[in-house]
Amino acid sequence: MIISAVSLSRSFFARSVHKVAPDLIGVTLLVNGVGGRIIEVEAYHHTDPAAHSFRGQTPRNAVMFGPPGHAYVYRSYGVHWCLNFVCEPEGSASAVLIRAIEPLEGLVKMRRRRGLSDERLLCSGPGRVGEALKVTDAHNGLALDRPPFELIARQTKPEIVTGVRIGITKAAELPWRYGFKGSRFLSKPFR
DNA sequence: TATGAGATCAACT
DNA sequence: GTTGATCTCATAC
Numbered sequence: 001m002i003i004s005a006v007s008l009s010r011s012f013f014a015r016s017v018h019k020v021a022p023d024l025i026g027v028t029l030l031v032n033g034v035g036g037r038i039i040e041v042e043a044y045h046h047t048d049p050a051a052h053s054f055r056g057q058t059p060r061n062a063v064m065f066g067p068p069g070h071a072y073v074y075r076s077y078g079v080h081w082c083l084n085f086v087c088e089p090e091g092s093a094s095a096v097l098i099r100a101i102e103p104l105e106g107l108v109k110m111r112r113r114r115g116l117s118d119e120r121l122l123c124s125g126p127g128r129v130g131e132a133l134k135v136t137d138a139h140n141g142l143a144l145d146r147p148p149f150e151l152i153a154r155q156t157k158p159e160i161v162t163g164v165r166i167g168i169t170k171a172a173e174l175p176w177r178y179g180f181k182g183s184r185f186l187s188k189p190f191r
Numbered sequence: 192t193a194t195g196a197g198a199t200c201a202a203c204t
Numbered sequence: 205g206t207t208g209a210t211c212t213c214a215t216a217c
Contacts, residue, residue, distance in 0.1 A: 078201080078210095
């Protein structure tokens with residue numbers, strides 16, 4: 001069977017984060033040909049106290065204030081690189097955090113980068129995704145429809161679960177975490 | 192199974 | 205000086 005790989009259109013990200021985030025579940029994300037299916041994301045909006053953009057533009061979050069369809073990469077806890085996709089028309093400053101993917105392409109590279117063999121732990125967490133896909137500040141601001149990024153549309157719409165976001169204290173009650181129902185690659189179970 | 196320290200940096204008080 | 209969109213390893217129950 002031949003399955004054609006359809007890239008996401010440029011307008012995909014020119015919508016509300018709350019539409020883009022669930023639509024990303026099941027989409028295949030590759031960086032330099034390495035990656036897999038997006039399993040878990042979180043939405044951050046500029047009106048949301050938990051968002052980096054909430055208090056206005058800084059050197060770190062400047063990309064969030066730019067055009068949609070670009071990568072926003074930030075250093076988490078001084079240690080990890082976390083990957084976001086900027087959404088909505090320019091200036092609204094919202095983004096989707098990629099929290100987990102199901103490893104499909106470049107398993108050998110991901111295992112080497114992570115120093116792990118357990119597939120389930122390769123990319124199940126935002127810091128782990130960054131390390132496995134080798135995302136760094138060099139990717140901050142790059143367009144998502146050009147190399148090294150590749151986003152391939154899903155064939156069918158998966159069942160999606162929602163819940164509260166993880167690891168935040170501000171606006172912790174907002175159900176803006178989205179996941180692929182039943183996947184074993186979720187960073188934490190939904191309940 | 193659960194809690195704690197360390198890594199190490201931008202932004203905030 | 206403290207906090208945070210995190211993870212790993214160590215030690216304790």
